Amino acid sequence: MTTDTQTLKQEFIEGLSGISAFWGFPKGMGALFAVLYLSPDPLPLDELVEQSGLTKGAVSTNVRALARIGLVHRSTRLGDRKDYYEAETNFYKSVRSILKERQNTEFDRAVASVKETLSKLEAGAGSSDPAEQAFLLERVRALQSFFDALDSLFSAISRLDSLGFGTIQTVLNILK
Amino acid sequence: MTTDTQTLKQEFIEGLSGISAFWGFPKGMGALFAVLYLSPDPLPLDELVEQSGLTKGAVSTNVRALARIGLVHRSTRLGDRKDYYEAETNFYKSVRSILKERQNTEFDRAVASVKETLSKLEAGAGSSDPAEQAFLLERVRALQSFFDALDSLFSAISRLDSLGFGTIQTVLNILK
DNA sequence: TACTACGTTTAGTAAATACTAAACGTAGTA
DNA sequence: TACTACGTTTAGTATTTACTAAACGTAGTA
Structure with missing residues (x-):
C-alpha cells in the first residue's frame, strides 16, 4: 500500500514548516512556500488558505514576507482582481x-x-x-x-x- | 577622550549577545562567551555572575550549554571545589x-x-x-x-x- | 554530625511571537 | 449609489522562551 499524493504533499509541507522554523522564520512561511512549490500553477490567496489551513490574515502576512525575501512572486491577471503567487525555483x-x-x-x-x-x-x-x-x-x-x-x-x-x-x-x- | 577598558568590554559583550540572539541562541550565552573570551584566565561561576549580570541559575544553565557545543571548556583545580571555564579560541x-x-x-x-x-x-x-x-x-x-x-x-x-x-x-x- | 561553599534544579514571571477572528479599506460592478 | 469580492490591518490570545529568586543536593570541613 503506497501513500497517496495528498498525504505526500502534507508530509512535505510539514517538513518545510519545520525547516522554516529552524531558520527563525514562521512555520507558516515554510508551509505556504511548500504549497506553492508543489503547484504547477500560480495560486490565489484563498487557495493558499484552503491548502495551508491558515486564516486569510496569516496567509496575507506570510506570503507578503515570502515575496519580500524573493521566495515567491506575486502576479495578477487581466480582468481578475485576485493576486496569484508562485514559488521561486532558483x-x-x-x-x-x-x-x-x-x-x-x-x-x-x-x-x-x-x-x-x-x-x-x-x-x-x-x-x-x-x-x-x-x-x-x-x-x-x-x-x-x-x-x-x-x-x-x-x-x-x-x-x-x-x-x-x-x-x-x-x-x-x-x-x- | 578614549574609551576605557571596562566600557570597551561592555560593548563587546553586547555585540556578541546580539549575534548570539540572531543565531537563535540565548543572549546570555553570547554574553558569557564574550566575558570568557576577553579573559586571559579561566573564570569561576561567581565571577561570571558578576561580570555578566546574570543570576547563578542562568549562568549555570547557559555556560553548560556553551560547553555542550564546545565553545567553552570546563576545568577544575586541585583542592578547589570551583569549576573554571575558559573560551575555545578555535x-x-x-x-x-x-x-x-x-x-x-x-x-x-x-x-x-x-x-x-x-x-x-x-x-x-x-x-x-x-x-x-x-x-x-x-x-x-x-x-x-x-x-x-x-x-x-x-x-x-x-x-x-x-x-x-x-x-x-x-x-x-x-x-x- | 552539623556547617559551609559550591553548582543545579524548580517554580514562577515577563516578554516576544505567530496565530485567529473579525473589522476595515478599496476597487470594480450592478 | 449600494453591493460584492477581494486583500490588509487590528485586537486579542495561546505558546514559547529566557530569565530571576529561591529551594535543593552534595561534597568537603570543623
Missing part, C-alpha cells in the same frame, strides 16, 4: 536575497559593533595595562577575521548558481 | 561541533522528511496522474539537491581550520 537566488535582507538588520549591527570595538582598540583605547591591551587586541582581531571568513563563504554561496555545479564540485574537491 | 572547531550538535535536532528531522518524500515519490507513491507525478518528482529532487549542496558547503566550513587560510584564499578566488 534557491541560490533566494539565498542571496535573504542574506541581503538580513544584512540590514540586527545581525549586521552586532557584527559592526565587534568591528567597532576592534577599531577603538587599534586606536589605542582601553590602555590600562600594555599586556592586557595586547591580549585584547589579539583576541578581538581573531574573532573579526573569523567573521570575515564566514562572510566570504556566505557570499560565495549566493554566487553559486551563476557558477554552476561544475565549479561547486571543483571547490568541494579542493576542500576535501 | 572557532572552526566550534562551528563543527555546533553543526554536529544541531544535526540530531529538529532540523535534521525536517530535512530527513523531505528526503523521505523524495524516496516515496521515486518508489512510485502518489501516482494519480503521470504528468503531476513527474512534476512533483522534479521539484522535490531539485530541492533535495539544493540541500545537499548546502550541506557540502557547511561541512566544508567546519573543515576550514585544518586546511589553513591559504586554501581558503584559493577557494575564494575560484568562486570570485
Whole structure:
C-alpha cells in the first residue's frame, strides 16, 4: 500500500514548516512556500488558505514576507482582481536575497559593533595595562577575521548558481 | 577622550549577545562567551555572575550549554571545589561541533522528511496522474539537491581550520 | 554530625511571537 | 449609489522562551 499524493504533499509541507522554523522564520512561511512549490500553477490567496489551513490574515502576512525575501512572486491577471503567487525555483537566488535582507538588520549591527570595538582598540583605547591591551587586541582581531571568513563563504554561496555545479564540485574537491 | 577598558568590554559583550540572539541562541550565552573570551584566565561561576549580570541559575544553565557545543571548556583545580571555564579560541572547531550538535535536532528531522518524500515519490507513491507525478518528482529532487549542496558547503566550513587560510584564499578566488 | 561553599534544579514571571477572528479599506460592478 | 469580492490591518490570545529568586543536593570541613 503506497501513500497517496495528498498525504505526500502534507508530509512535505510539514517538513518545510519545520525547516522554516529552524531558520527563525514562521512555520507558516515554510508551509505556504511548500504549497506553492508543489503547484504547477500560480495560486490565489484563498487557495493558499484552503491548502495551508491558515486564516486569510496569516496567509496575507506570510506570503507578503515570502515575496519580500524573493521566495515567491506575486502576479495578477487581466480582468481578475485576485493576486496569484508562485514559488521561486532558483534557491541560490533566494539565498542571496535573504542574506541581503538580513544584512540590514540586527545581525549586521552586532557584527559592526565587534568591528567597532576592534577599531577603538587599534586606536589605542582601553590602555590600562600594555599586556592586557595586547591580549585584547589579539583576541578581538581573531574573532573579526573569523567573521570575515564566514562572510566570504556566505557570499560565495549566493554566487553559486551563476557558477554552476561544475565549479561547486571543483571547490568541494579542493576542500576535501 | 578614549574609551576605557571596562566600557570597551561592555560593548563587546553586547555585540556578541546580539549575534548570539540572531543565531537563535540565548543572549546570555553570547554574553558569557564574550566575558570568557576577553579573559586571559579561566573564570569561576561567581565571577561570571558578576561580570555578566546574570543570576547563578542562568549562568549555570547557559555556560553548560556553551560547553555542550564546545565553545567553552570546563576545568577544575586541585583542592578547589570551583569549576573554571575558559573560551575555545578555535572557532572552526566550534562551528563543527555546533553543526554536529544541531544535526540530531529538529532540523535534521525536517530535512530527513523531505528526503523521505523524495524516496516515496521515486518508489512510485502518489501516482494519480503521470504528468503531476513527474512534476512533483522534479521539484522535490531539485530541492533535495539544493540541500545537499548546502550541506557540502557547511561541512566544508567546519573543515576550514585544518586546511589553513591559504586554501581558503584559493577557494575564494575560484568562486570570485 | 552539623556547617559551609559550591553548582543545579524548580517554580514562577515577563516578554516576544505567530496565530485567529473579525473589522476595515478599496476597487470594480450592478 | 449600494453591493460584492477581494486583500490588509487590528485586537486579542495561546505558546514559547529566557530569565530571576529561591529551594535543593552534595561534597568537603570543623
